[in-house]
Amino acid sequence: MNTWQILHVPDKPPIPPHQQPTVNVLASDIEPKLANTIIRRLNQISPLEIPRHVKRIQKKHVEGGKIKLLVILCVAGDGENESNNIPEGVQQLINSYQLSPFITKVCQYAATSKEDWEEQCKLWPTSFHPPTYNIDGIGGFSEEDSHSVFDFMQLTLKMARSGDGLIVNAAVIVDPSVNQVIASACDQTCSLYSSKAESCIRNCTKQPEVYGSHHDSSVVADHVNVSSNVSHDEPKQRHIGASCLNPWQWAQQKLQTTSSSWHPLRHASIVAIESSAARDRRLFPSLGQDGDKSNGVDSIQSSSTSTTPTKRQKTDSTNAENGDKLDAHTEGLSSVSARPYLCTGYDIYLVWEPCAMCAMALVHQRIRRIFYAFPNPHAGALGSVHRLQGEKSLNHHYAVFRVVLPKELLDRDEIARTSENDKRANTGCQSSLSVPVSVSLSLKIVPRLSVLLKLFLDYELPLHFLLSDERCNQLFNTKASFSSFSIIFTFKMEEKRSDLGEDHSNSQGHKMKTPESHKKYANRDAMSRSDLWTDGLICAFEFIRGHKRSTNSKVPSRTSDGDHSKMPVPVNRLSEASSQKLDRSKLLDSSSKDEFRSNQKSPFSDYRDSDNHQSGHLNATERFDGSHWVPIGWARISELVQTMQVDG
Amino acid sequence: MASPTEEQSPDDTLKYMELALQQAKLALDCLEVPVGCVILEGGKVVAAGRNRTNETRNATRHAEMEAIDVLLEKWQQKDGLSQLEVAEKFSKCSLYVTCEPCIMCAAALSIVGVQEVYYGCTNDKFGGCGSILSLHSSSSMEGGGEVARPKGFKCTGGIMASEAVSLFRSFYEQGNPNAPKPHRPLLVPPDNALNNLYVKEEQESHHVRHFC
Numbered sequence: 001m002n003t004w005q006i007l008h009v010p011d012k013p014p015i016p017p018h019q020q021p022t023v024n025v026l027a028s029d030i031e032p033k034l035a036n037t038i039i040r041r042l043n044q045i046s047p048l049e050i051p052r053h054v055k056r057i058q059k060k061h062v063e064g065g066k067i068k069l070l071v072i073l074c075v076a077g078d079g080e081n082e083s084n085n086i087p088e089g090v091q092q093l094i095n096s097y098q099l100s101p102f103i104t105k106v107c108q109y110a111a112t113s114k115e116d117w118e119e120q121c122k123l124w125p126t127s128f129h130p131p132t133y134n135i136d137g138i139g140g141f142s143e144e145d146s147h148s149v150f151d152f153m154q155l156t157l158k159m160a161r162s163g164d165g166l167i168v169n170a171a172v173i174v175d176p177s178v179n180q181v182i183a184s185a186c187d188q189t190c191s192l193y194s195s196k197a198e199s200c201i202r203n204c205t206k207q208p209e210v211y212g213s214h215h216d217s218s219v220v221a222d223h224v225n226v227s228s229n230v231s232h233d234e235p236k237q238r239h240i241g242a243s244c245l246n247p248w249q250w251a252q253q254k255l256q257t258t259s260s261s262w263h264p265l266r267h268a269s270i271v272a273i274e275s276s277a278a279r280d281r282r283l284f285p286s287l288g289q290d291g292d293k294s295n296g297v298d299s300i301q302s303s304s305t306s307t308t309p310t311k312r313q314k315t316d317s318t319n320a321e322n323g324d325k326l327d328a329h330t331e332g333l334s335s336v337s338a339r340p341y342l343c344t345g346y347d348i349y350l351v352w353e354p355c356a357m358c359a360m361a362l363v364h365q366r367i368r369r370i371f372y373a374f375p376n377p378h379a380g381a382l383g384s385v386h387r388l389q390g391e392k393s394l395n396h397h398y399a400v401f402r403v404v405l406p407k408e409l410l411d412r413d414e415i416a417r418t419s420e421n422d423k424r425a426n427t428g429c430q431s432s433l434s435v436p437v438s439v440s441l442s443l444k445i446v447p448r449l450s451v452l453l454k455l456f457l458d459y460e461l462p463l464h465f466l467l468s469d470e471r472c473n474q475l476f477n478t479k480a481s482f483s484s485f486s487i488i489f490t491f492k493m494e495e496k497r498s499d500l501g502e503d504h505s506n507s508q509g510h511k512m513k514t515p516e517s518h519k520k521y522a523n524r525d526a527m528s529r530s531d532l533w534t535d536g537l538i539c540a541f542e543f544i545r546g547h548k549r550s551t552n553s554k555v556p557s558r559t560s561d562g563d564h565s566k567m568p569v570p571v572n573r574l575s576e577a578s579s580q581k582l583d584r585s586k587l588l589d590s591s592s593k594d595e596f597r598s599n600q601k602s603p604f605s606d607y608r609d610s611d612n613h614q615s616g617h618l619n620a621t622e623r624f625d626g627s628h629w630v631p632i633g634w635a636r637i638s639e640l641v642q643t644m645q646v647d648g
Numbered sequence: 649m650a651s652p653t654e655e656q657s658p659d660d661t662l663k664y665m666e667l668a669l670q671q672a673k674l675a676l677d678c679l680e681v682p683v684g685c686v687i688l689e690g691g692k693v694v695a696a697g698r699n700r701t702n703e704t705r706n707a708t709r710h711a712e713m714e715a716i717d718v719l720l721e722k723w724q725q726k727d728g729l730s731q732l733e734v735a736e737k738f739s740k741c742s743l744y745v746t747c748e749p750c751i752m753c754a755a756a757l758s759i760v761g762v763q764e765v766y767y768g769c770t771n772d773k774f775g776g777c778g779s780i781l782s783l784h785s786s787s788s789m790e791g792g793g794e795v796a797r798p799k800g801f802k803c804t805g806g807i808m809a810s811e812a813v814s815l816f817r818s819f820y821e822q823g824n825p826n827a828p829k830p831h832r833p834l835l836v837p838p839d840n841a842l843n844n845l846y847v848k849e850e851q852e853s854h855h856v857r858h859f860c
Contacts, residue, residue, distance in 0.1 A: 247759045248799055251735030262731060265756050270708060277706035342707055356783060357759060360752035360774070364852035379798075380753075388751070391780055393773050413651055 005404035017119035022105040024076040045089035053110035137398040169242035171272035186269035206616035244355040269358035353380035372404040663801035671698040682815040712753040714835040751776035752782040764802035768812030
């Protein structure tokens with residue numbers, strides 16, 4: 001899949017044409033000349049029982065040019081005992097015309113596509129009315145429209161990746177009529193995403209005593225000692241994944257921040273809606289409900305005093321100016337009457353299919369179209385678990401599209417998603433993808449590793465954090481006997497290097513070097529295979545040994561970071577994956593297994609002094625006490641690269 | 649739907665629903681769709697909320713979301729509780745709301761993990777506690793091994809439903825002729841749309857069963 005694609009996600013789950021549900025009906029041959037009479041009588045007896053799309057009569061050409069008519073008499077019960085279920089009137093009809101009824105099947109639901117319909121007619125003729133949607137795009141996108149869809153999706157993906165390596169869901173609300181971004185947001189279920197994170201963290205460090213109740217004292221001490229730049233990076237490494245993927249996870253995160261900004265319901269869509277509502281109030285403050293803070297009494301009063309339009313406009317203009325938005329001012333005045341109702345006519349772009357809460361919020365806010373890049377197999381409400389776009393009772397319906405990314409982009413995110421869900425087979429994702437290969441690395445191959453790290457840092461390849469704690473556990477489980485410390489990477493390797501992606505990523509202005517550049521770099525540094533590291537570093541973890549922590553006051557961020565994602569150490573998953581392409585990853589994989597046995601009394605000394613990293617071999621079981629893996633981010637990796645004193 | 653729990657006397661249930669109805673009346677007074685709720689923790693009302701969708705122009709600002717936000721702010725900012733502690737507190741809360749939580753709110757209640765929900769009339773259009781989806785029953789979603797399991801909550805409907813319905817009716821009747829917006833008729837339709845939406849709901853809710 002080397003190109004962008006926009007797939008409509010229909011209202012109903014797609015059913016293979018030949019597996020459409022059917023119902024039994026009682027039918028009979030009739031004399032053609034009796035057709036009118038019988039139909040008339042049938043209409044009196046059971047006019048509405050038969051599904052409307054099913055034709056009552058079917059004409060069959062039999063041998064000799066004769067025409068045979070088959071008519072549906074009534075719906076038959078499930079049981080084979082037909083005579084019991086036949087309504088009295090129908091039975092009379094059968095008797096009086098001496099019909100010989102038989103049970104046959106018709107399709108229960110009207111066809112939604114021509115293919116379905118053709119299949120249906122093999123059973124019994126039905127009528128087919130192609131859907132008459134009034135939402136643009138369901139019937140296909142023009143090239144121009146497609147491009148703007150791709151551009152906005154690209155923007156959304158970029159937002160999700162910002163925040164150095166952390167992957168969250170992102171939402172961008174767009175007015176497609178003018179291709180203007182109305183609002184955008186990332187998940188804010190955790191304080192760590194927003195630009196406000198820094199200040200929140202500062203607040204935290206000022207109140208170390210709060211940590212005391214949750215952490216052991218050494219952690220508190222460590223935290224207080226954190227240097228400012230480290231502490232800024234720390235939160236970004238803590239949270240894993242997009243809110244909608246697992247909305248219930250918030251409570252399990254043992255994030256001990258006291259920062260005030262986490263909120264289990266502030267998923268990207270919700271925040272974006274809030275932001276668009278704020279924009280609405282700012283741009284069109286003319287409805288007598290100015291300001292977020294007006295309480296009920298106020299709005300009653302301002303409404304009931306019903307100021308004249310001129311007076312109101314005057315107020316509006318001052319409000320708008322106060323709101324430091326000049327465009328708001330002019331726009332507000334010029335197009336008051338054009339004020340949109342909520343998000344009517346707007347599109348929203350999401351990285352992941354939204355959960356039920358977000359999907360319903362988008363119904364409430366009257367979003368017109370939803371574009372998402374990745375399905376959300378456990379909690380998605382637009383086709384994966386629920387399908388809100390197909391809930392007829394809702395008062396608003398949007399059209400839903402999945403934007404399939406071109407291979408070049410997809411590889412990275414696909415891996416990310418796969419890592420998270422481990423459900424490739426079930427998600428209906430592109431099976432044509434090359435299989436991601438996991439490679440474990442340890443600091444034994446420090447020179448090579450550092451080169452690798454540098455490579456990723458230099459080219460700003462994405463670092464994904466999508467693994468739940470549980471998943472980390474799983475990943476590392478079988479490595480338990482030899483994994484000691486450090487970083488584990490999962491790389492994307494690709495068999496065939498396609499250059500198709502290159503142009504695309506450039507033309508889209510994506511901030512990424514072409515694969516060609518890596519190759520050169522890799523070759524220059526004598527990487528094992530020039531085409532090995534084609535894409536994405538998925539995750540990096542550090543192994544933290546609990547009982548040794550306090551001896552390392554210089555790396556406090558790690559320890560405190562670790563506490564929330566504490567997990568007993570581990571079991572293999574990684575090696576399974578590795579074996580899939582062992583031949584290619586041989587060099588690294590084999591070395592890694594050996595090297596993982598290396599260990600120190602303190603994992604952190606490894607980072608400080610690469611020469612020492614093999615000095616100790618602790619008993620495997622012993623070192624697991626209180627130990628755990630901690631996802632780390634770019635900042636930490638950079639740090640590690642620095643401390644390893646790259647000589648590449 | 650289950651009947652009210654033993655430890656909760658019917659009188660109490662009515663008392664709390666009455667408080668929720670008061671919130672709904674507040675909403676009505678503010679020309680909002682009249683839905684209100686209160687949240688109880690250990691027999692004490694700890695939060696109240698009512699619809700603010702028109703005021704905020706944010707159609708997600710339902711009573712339940714408002715009340716949840718009140719608690720989050722309180723527990724987080726004032727009390728400095730951690731996620732774990734907040735989750736623990738939510739798991740001991742019950743919510744009384746005049747109308748069956750919509751799909752969004754039901755999902756939100758499941759996410760924060762409240763213990764139980766009592767509601768008035770059913771919400772035939774968007775109800776997330778049995779009418780359209782059943783998000784309160786945890787089995788409604790597949791739970792993978794790596795994913796925190798969706799949380800269900802106990803749900804009891806039909807409490808003082810007729811009062812809730814009559815509020816919807818008042819909302820509709822006070823509706824547009826009396827709505828103090830005569831100078832901006834062109835701007836009214838959005839609110840009309842909301843009205844109509846709930847009117848339909850109201851009409852269909854006449855047959856709500858009464859448990860109390």
